[in-house]
Amino acid sequence: MTENAAPTRAGFVALIGEPNAGKSTLTNAMVGAKVSIVTHKVQTTRARIRGVALEGAAQIVFVDTPGLFRPRRRLDRAMVAAAWGGAADADIVVLMVEAHRGMTDGVRAILETLNERRDPKQIVALAINKIDRVKSEVLLKLTQDLNAAYPFAETFMISAEKGYGVADLRAWLGASLPEGPWMYPEDQIADVPLRMIAAEITREKLTLRLHQELPYQLTVETENWEERKDGSVRIDQVVYVMRDGHKGILLGHKGETAKAVSKAAREELVEFLGRKVHLFLQVKVRPNWLEEKERFDEMGLDFRDGNA
Numbered sequence: 032m033t034e035n036a037a038p039t040r041a042g043f044v045a046l047i048g049e050p051n052a053g054k055s056t057l058t059n060a061m062v063g064a065k066v067s068i069v070t071h072k073v074q075t076t077r078a079r080i081r082g083v084a085l086e087g088a089a090q091i092v093f094v095d096t097p098g099l100f101r102p103r104r105r106l107d108r109a110m111v112a113a114a115w116g117g118a119a120d121a122d123i124v125v126l127m128v129e130a131h132r133g134m135t136d137g138v139r140a141i142l143e144t145l146n147e148r149r150d151p152k153q154i155v156a157l158a159i160n161k162i163d164r165v166k167s168e169v170l171l172k173l174t175q176d177l178n179a180a181y182p183f184a185e186t187f188m189i190s191a192e193k194g195y196g197v198a199d200l201r202a203w204l205g206a207s208l209p210e211g212p213w214m215y216p217e218d219q220i221a222d223v224p225l226r227m228i229a230a231e232i233t234r235e236k237l238t239l240r241l242h243q244e245l246p247y248q249l250t251v252e253t254e255n256w257e258e259r260k261d262g263s264v265r266i267d268q269v270v271y272v273m274r275d276g277h278k279g280i281l282l283g284h285k286g287e288t289a290k291a292v293s294k295a296a297r298e299e300l301v302e303f304l305g306r307k308v309h310l311f312l313q314v315k316v317r318p319n320w321l322e323e324k325e326r327f328d329e330m331g332l333d334f335r336d337g338n339a
C-alpha cells in the first residue's frame with residue numbers, strides 16, 4: 032500500500048499575553064531550542080521573535096511577542112504595538128493566561144481588545160499556562176470564565192516549563208494552519224538576526240543579575256561580528272545605560288558583575304553557535320537612549336509606534 036504524502040502546511044502563530052505569562056518559555060519548548068530569552072522578570076521580551084517548529088508536514092512559525100500591559104514609556108508603547116502587530120499578521124493567535132493569576136485586569140483588557148479586533152479569518156485559541164501551580168477545580172472555573180468572555184476556537188491547559196500539553200497544542204496548531212509551502216528551510220529554527228540573538232543572550236544574563244529597575248534602563252547591541260580564520264567568532268557588544276551610577280553597578284566591585292555576565296553570556300553563545308566565541312563587552316552611558324531611533328531599530332522595534 033502506498034501512502035499519500037500529507038499536504039504541507041505553514042503559517043504564523045502569535046503567542047500573546049500579559050508579561051510573564053510564559054510566551055518565551057512556550058516558544059522555546061515548541062522549537063526545542065532556546066530562541067527567546069526567559070527570565071522571572073516581566074517585560075523581558077522586547078521585540079517579536081520568530082521560532083520555527085516542524086509538526087509532521089506543517090511548519091509552524093511561532094511569533095513570541097512582548098507582553099501586553101499598560102504602556103508608559105516610548106519603549107513600552109513600541110513593545111505593545113509590536114505585540115498587537117504580531118497578532119494581526121498571524122494565522123492563529125494563542126492567548127496565554129497564567130493559571131494561578133486567573134482573570135486579572137490585564138487579561139480583561141486583552142480580551143476586550145481581542146473582541147474589538149475580531150477577524151473571522153483568524154483562529155484564536157486559549158492556552159492556560161502554569162497548570163503545575165494550581166488545582167484542577169480552579170482550571171475548570173477559569174476555562175468557563177475565559178470562554179464566556181471570548182469565543183475561543185479551542186482551550187488548552189499546559190505547562191510550558193514542564194512540557195505538559197505542549198505536544199497536543201503543537202499537533203492542533205499544525206493541523207489548523209493553512210495548506211501551503213514551507214517558508215523556511217527545514218533546519219532553520221529562528222528568524223532573528225544572529226547579532227540580535229547574541230545581544231539578547233547578554234541582556235538575559237544582565238537581567239538575571241541586576242536588581243530593580245536597572246534591567247529596564249539598559250539595552251545591549253552587537254556592534255561587531257567577526258568570523259575568524261580559526262573558526263571562532265569575535266563578538267563586540269555595547270551595553271547602553273542611562274547614568275554614570277548604573278555603569279558602576281553594572282561593572283560591580285572590581286568588575287566582578289561584568290565579568291560574571293560576560294562569562295555566562297559567552298558560555299551560552301558557545302553552545303548556541305557551536306564554536307569558540309570571544310566576547311567583548313563595553314559599557315557606555317547614554318542618558319537618552321530610550322529616545323533614540325537607532326536603538327529601536329537595533330531591537331527590531333518601530334520607533335514611531337512609541338509616539339504618545
Ligand SMILES: Nc1nc2c(ncn2[C@@H]2O[C@H](COP(=O)(O)OP(=O)(O)OP(=O)(O)O)[C@@H](O)[C@H]2O)c(=O)[nH]1
Binds near residue numbers: 050068070098163
Ligand atoms: N511554574 C511554571 N513556571 C513557568 C511556566 N512557564 C513559564 N514559567 C516561568 O514564568 C516566567 C516567565 O516566563 P517567560 O517565558 O519569560 O514569560 P513571557 O511571557 O515571555 O514574559 P515577557 O517577556 O515579560 O513577556 C519564567 O520564570 C518561567 O520560568 C510553567 O508552565 N510553570
